[in-house]
């Protein structure tokens with residue numbers, strides 16, 4: 242997994258609430274049994290003029306010149322709700338998104354971000370609005386800076402916000418660690434747990 | 450100490466509390482499907498990792514597989530075949546149980562897992578699919594995860610997670626005629642918002658829930674995720690035990706008795722505390738339907754689309770404005786009598802035998818309006834077979850419905866079959882998001898009774914007006 246330490250990048254405001262994973266990547270764009278090749282399908286329903294074309298919709302924010310090379314999204318409540326498809330996160334990552342700032346996230350989506358090196362930052366609605374108001378004045382210049390170690394978001398004109406993140410996920414992101422590997426350090430605990438339950442609740446275990 | 454049902458299950462599965470404040474939770478069962486499970490199996494194998502307990506992992510073909518009679522590996526969705534064949538290959542290599550196309554136990558994951566007794570009270574079950582919460586109806590902790598988490602669960606038989614907050618939604622009172630579990634959950638979401646249950650494991654309880662059948666409880670729990678909940682669940686009771694007895698994967702003999710004894714302990718203690726409690730008198734609920742593009746955009750069927758000023762926040766007004774433009778509706782529009790183009794009875798929300806019976810009771814001897822394309826897709830091959838034994842398929846066919854093989858089908862658009870642009874669909878599924886059922890398709894969610902009644906009249910119809918007196 243790609244590590245996340247600090248990031249300074251162009252942010253784009255997508256200030257709707259309840260942007261679901263179908264909107265982030267429509268099902269029809271998930272063509273292969275692969276985590277790759279999904280970036281092109283990101284936001285396909287709004288990014289292209291027609292669902293079956295690749296002609297860019299000039300009104301969609303990420304297609305505008307001011308927002309070229311966006312790496313941070315500023316968005317509304319419950320971003321990433323809906324379907325559990327991790328393809329939404331793989332598509333965002335492939336497009337180049339490194340962080341998403343929202344008042345809240347869909348729970349499965351939030352975890353999926355953590356597992357794929359995208360930092361989901363929870364800030365109040367007001368903070369998201371203040372950041373958006375500022376960057377909109379000149380998106381290419383007024384970049385946003387995120388420091389994961391310090392848990393801080395700051396803007397060029399001096400806005401500062403702190404955010405919470407659980408320490409395990411933070412460590413994993415900072416060091417680009419693989420969560421399966423980390424968990425397997427607890428192999429002895431898992432084994433002991435299995436032996437104990439097998440005694441107590443033997444019916445839980447299916448035999449082939 | 451007094452504990453809630455969820456707390457009891459959680460405690461019984463806690464392998465370790467980790468230094469970062471999360472928990473290592475033991476996972477008893479993993480369920481996969483060909484759309485997200487294929488990639489999890491493949492990626493696990495590529496990383497050189499093994500499935501720790503293949504006998505606890507199950508997989509079905511439900512999302513991409515066609516539902517036309519005589520189906521095979523080919524799909525209307527371009528490249529669907531790749532998903533199907535990759536899943537078959539990976540499932541075999543991993544040594545897990547696959548309910549393949551043509552298998553009489555095949556069906557939608559959340560329909561067949563309870564039907565086969567794979568999910569049981571008190572156990573933990575995860576699936577890379579958001580509607581896994583459906584299975585909480587059996588008194589299990591069952592929740593949806595991403596593909597990477599599914600890999601983690603298969604490789605380690607655990608997940609590292611935060612403990613969700615606890616909520617109880619208490620339903621009491623007598624249900625009005627034609628009001629079902631679907632209407633209860635739509636009502637709840639419309640009242641408290643699509644974000645209302647965020648971060649919570651929700652126990653649905655109270656006399657009305659106790660009176661619901663197990664299948665209706667599945668409908669209720671199914672949409673917990675549309676309420677942004679971590680999961681939903683219902684305490685097991687005598688009905689749960691009777692439902693499970695004799696199903697293929699439940700314990701047998703002495704083990705059955707031990708299990709039942711344990712299941713009896715899985716109730717919320719009298720003075721256990723929840724972080725949040727909601728109480729709803731179901732007498733206030735009428736058949737409920739959505740008007741917009743979020744499950745929270747729902748109201749009683751006799752009501753009108755709300756005026757924007759009545760909505761709580763600027764965000765909600767902006768979202769509603771966009772939703773109404775998409776749905777080609779205006780504030781103040783009446784929902785009753787609105788012309789529909791299609792009707793869909795199916796999905797993990799409402800595709801079980803009781804759902805089909807209720808719809809058939811309304812359809813019997815009647816015909817779907819000639820301009821309506823109507824499709825019924827049983828949730829599993831076993832549901833389909835049971836319906837055919839009762840002759841329900843004939844009722845659907847005679848009324849003008851298509852009768853399909855089981856799967857997710859038109860619940861979502863995978864890139865294959867869909868209802869068509871700007872078509873207004875009355876659907877028993879759980880998501881009315883933009884383009885969920887196809888590009889620009891306009892979805893209204895409702896119960897099987899409401900969908901059946903509306904299909905007959907060709908417009909949104911209150912099912913109470915179509916009930917027979919005999």
Ligand code: SF4
Nearest residue numbers: 580796797857860861
């Ligand atoms: S029926 Fe619909 S909601 Fe249910 S699992 Fe299938 S696609 Fe998802």
